[in-house]
Amino acid sequence: MQHVSGIEDKAKAAHGKKAAYGTDVDLESFESDFKEHEAVKSAEDLPSEVKKAALDVGVKLDDESAGAYVQMDQTPVVASSMFEGVEIMDIAAALKKYDFLKDYYWKLVAPDADKYTADVAEAAPSGYFVRAKKGSKTVFPIKSCLYLGSTNFNQRVHNIVIAEEGSELHMITGCTTPTHVQRGLHLGISEFYIQKNAKVSFTMIHSWGKEVEVRPRTGIVMEEGASLSNNYILLKPVKTLQTFPTARLAGRGAVASFNSVIYSTMGNIDIGSNVILDAPETSAESISRVVSVGGDVIARGRMTGRVPGARAHLECVGLLLSDKGRIYSIPELDGQSRDLDMSHEAAVGRISEEELEYLMSRGLTSEQATSVIVRGFLDVEIKGLPEDLKQEIKNITQREDLKGAS
Amino acid sequence: MRLLEIEDLSVSIGSKQVLKNFNLRINKGETHALFGPNGTGKTTLLNVIAGIPRYTVDGGRIVFKGQDVTRMSMDERARLGIGMAFQRPPAIRGLRLKDLIKIINPQADAQAILKKMDFEAFAERDVNRGFSGGEVKRSEMVQLLAQQPDFVMLDEPDSGVDLENIKLIGEAINALTQKDQRPSYRTKSGVIITHFGHILEYMKADRAHVMLGGSIVCSGNPGEILAQIKRSGYEGCAGCSTCPV
Numbered sequence A: 001m002q003h004v005s006g007i008e009d010k011a012k013a014a015h016g017k018k019a020a021y022g023t024d025v026d027l028e029s030f031e032s033d034f035k036e037h038e039a040v041k042s043a044e045d046l047p048s049e050v051k052k053a054a055l056d057v058g059v060k061l062d063d064e065s066a067g068a069y070v071q072m073d074q075t076p077v078v079a080s081s082m083f084e085g086v087e088i089m090d091i092a093a094a095l096k097k098y099d100f101l102k103d104y105y106w107k108l109v110a111p112d113a114d115k116y117t118a119d120v121a122e123a124a125p126s127g128y129f130v131r132a133k134k135g136s137k138t139v140f141p142i143k144s145c146l147y148l149g150s151t152n153f154n155q156r157v158h159n160i161v162i163a164e165e166g167s168e169l170h171m172i173t174g175c176t177t178p179t180h181v182q183r184g185l186h187l188g189i190s191e192f193y194i195q196k197n198a199k200v201s202f203t204m205i206h207s208w209g210k211e212v213e214v215r216p217r218t219g220i221v222m223e224e225g226a227s228l229s230n231n232y233i234l235l236k237p238v239k240t241l242q243t244f245p246t247a248r249l250a251g252r253g254a255v256a257s258f259n260s261v262i263y264s265t266m267g268n269i270d271i272g273s274n275v276i277l278d279a280p281e282t283s284a285e286s287i288s289r290v291v292s293v294g295g296d297v298i299a300r301g302r303m304t305g306r307v308p309g310a311r312a313h314l315e316c317v318g319l320l321l322s323d324k325g326r327i328y329s330i331p332e333l334d335g336q337s338r339d340l341d342m343s344h345e346a347a348v349g350r351i352s353e354e355e356l357e358y359l360m361s362r363g364l365t366s367e368q369a370t371s372v373i374v375r376g377f378l379d380v381e382i383k384g385l386p387e388d389l390k391q392e393i394k395n396i397t398q399r400e401d402l403k404g405a406s
Numbered sequence B: 001m002r003l004l005e006i007e008d009l010s011v012s013i014g015s016k017q018v019l020k021n022f023n024l025r026i027n028k029g030e031t032h033a034l035f036g037p038n039g040t041g042k043t044t045l046l047n048v049i050a051g052i053p054r055y056t057v058d059g060g061r062i063v064f065k066g067q068d069v070t071r072m073s074m075d076e077r078a079r080l081g082i083g084m085a086f087q088r089p090p091a092i093r094g095l096r097l098k099d100l101i102k103i104i105n106p107q108a109d110a111q112a113i114l115k116k117m118d119f120e121a122f123a124e125r126d127v128n129r130g131f132s133g134g135e136v137k138r139s140e141m142v143q144l145l146a147q148q149p150d151f152v153m154l155d156e157p158d159s160g161v162d163l164e165n166i167k168l169i170g171e172a173i174n175a176l177t178q179k180d181q182r183p184s185y186r187t188k189s190g191v192i193i194t195h196f197g198h199i200l201e202y203m204k205a206d207r208a209h210v211m212l213g214g215s216i217v218c219s220g221n222p223g224e225i226l227a228q229i230k231r232s233g234y235e236g237c238a239g240c241s242t243c244p245v
Helices: A007-013 A048-056 A091-097 A099-103 A115-122 A353-360 A366-378 A387-397 B042-050 B074-080 B097-104 B110-116 B133-147 B163-176 B222-238
Strands: A067-072 A075-081 A086-090 A128-132 A142-147 A154-163 A168-176 A183-194 A199-207 A211-222 A227-234 A240-242 A246-249 A255-264 A268-277 A283-292 A295-305 A311-320 A325-335 A341-349 B002-013 B016-027 B031-035 B056-064 B082-085 B151-155 B189-193 B207-212 B215-220
Touching (some): A007 A115, A048 A067, A067 A086, A067 A128, A086 A091, A091 A099, A115 A183, A115 A211, A128 A168, A154 A168, A154 A199, A168 A387, A183 A199, A183 A227, A199 A387, A211 A227, A227 A268, A227 A387, A246 A255, A283 A325, A283 A366, A295 A311, A311 A325, A353 A366, A366 B097, B002 B042, B016 B042, B016 B056, B016 B215, B031 B222, B042 B056, B042 B074, B042 B082, B042 B151, B074 B082, B097 B110, B097 B133, B110 B133, B133 B163, B163 B189, B207 B222
Parallel strands (some): A154 A183, A199 A227, A211 A246, A227 A255, A246 A268, A255 A283, A268 A295, B031 B207, B082 B151
Antiparallel strands (some): A067 A075, A075 A086, A086 A128, B002 B016, B207 B215
């Protein structure tokens, strides 16, 4: 199956359509022509530069996993499953193989949402298709790495994840550029279908260059009894990044949790999550922790409660450690029914003097104490993850080079 | 041999004077107790010795180990050997107690210290987060046992602590102030603020002082002073002419 008719027409109509949020990116200033990379048999055969970059975003490709997907620029170079219950393919091959995929392709993210979705819709599809089969439960996570390895390149990715009824799926995705790539653009469409009683954890770690612009577009739908733990970590500099994943809790008792950890040193970061509680007994929480020593961060969170009994909690907490930074926290609660339980907590401030003094009274210098407090602040307790994945996230957020004011 | 000498110290917070021409000397190996009603400057005194920057020293000086530390930063004082158990310490999110022990003193035997304070179950918990009043006090003692200061300041280490744990805390204070050694061998010293004196049944204090209105009004044997306070209140100490100040 090639492009489903209608998608291209919609995309064409959305040329130049600015996104609702984030700074505007000039797509014309990036290159779409690309050189094909050679596919490799397994992740172990990847160039060491790619393996190293993946490791930097917490993706140990040669470690135990349920499967792997690696994309270099526009080419899928690894797509393999080590676990019977999980299917991993590149999306182009999957669209050819499975006719049913047309019912999932561009159904949660509109091709004409903005110029970025339109740009991806017009390109040949590239990205991963991951399916956890009915009732299958992975213990080890699926690891994927989206590698932007060419300067000035516009990397366009489209991913579809389907967790079938009763399945359990853990994924960790690292998106990264090697140090020699300064400028680039990453557009990533992701559509998640979490079916009845399926349990998904999805952790994404970004590490880009100082001149890289990033526009992920994510849609999620959750059926009855489904659960999702969605974690996003950004600790390295980026020029601009804007994302506002939307999850619709469509089935009774669906539970979603969004955690994001941002350490900003420069640039313009606009992140958040948009959750629609559309069925009885659904609940959602969104927790964001932002540390800024520079750059602008907008931390959004929107929860819409549409049915009685839905529960939602938002928490946006920011530590501003420098006059060069800005943290703009925008929590939104939209109640559209009776008997809702929705709350939010937002705070932006500096490090508590009391905590600093307490640690200094034990002999830590002011810099050491600040660093300990910052790392503690970023150490978000994420529920529902396998132990090794928890440890991986901890390693990433507890790096020694995260400091206080520069 | 003197370890800490406070000379004519006057301290204010904002426009309010809290300590007025305050004098105190603590020798090596001595542990002193401070009594006095709320708001009389006891906690301020300890905070100023620790170097918390909220206070203004209007006059006088603090000499520790022969060095004038009055203008020294908190962490420098800590590294010089001053340690403090806070009355109401803050919680530190995301910092596990066992990790803090290692940061305070990489050589410390965290396991042994936690066991000593019957606090092993809290090793993985964030420092002071969700701790009860008594647990906070044990957390403070655990940290000090790792730090091993030469001069330890204890701000109400017994408040909110049940009987069983008061004994444990008393023993920790004795260990920190080397009460297991002969007096002439002791090099570590301490000062403790306590309201009820109950903890003094489990730890040894060599000398006690009563503070009123930012000054010491009476000094002497801890047992005798405590008995005097029980008999006629703190005000009785103010008029007491029998104790040599």
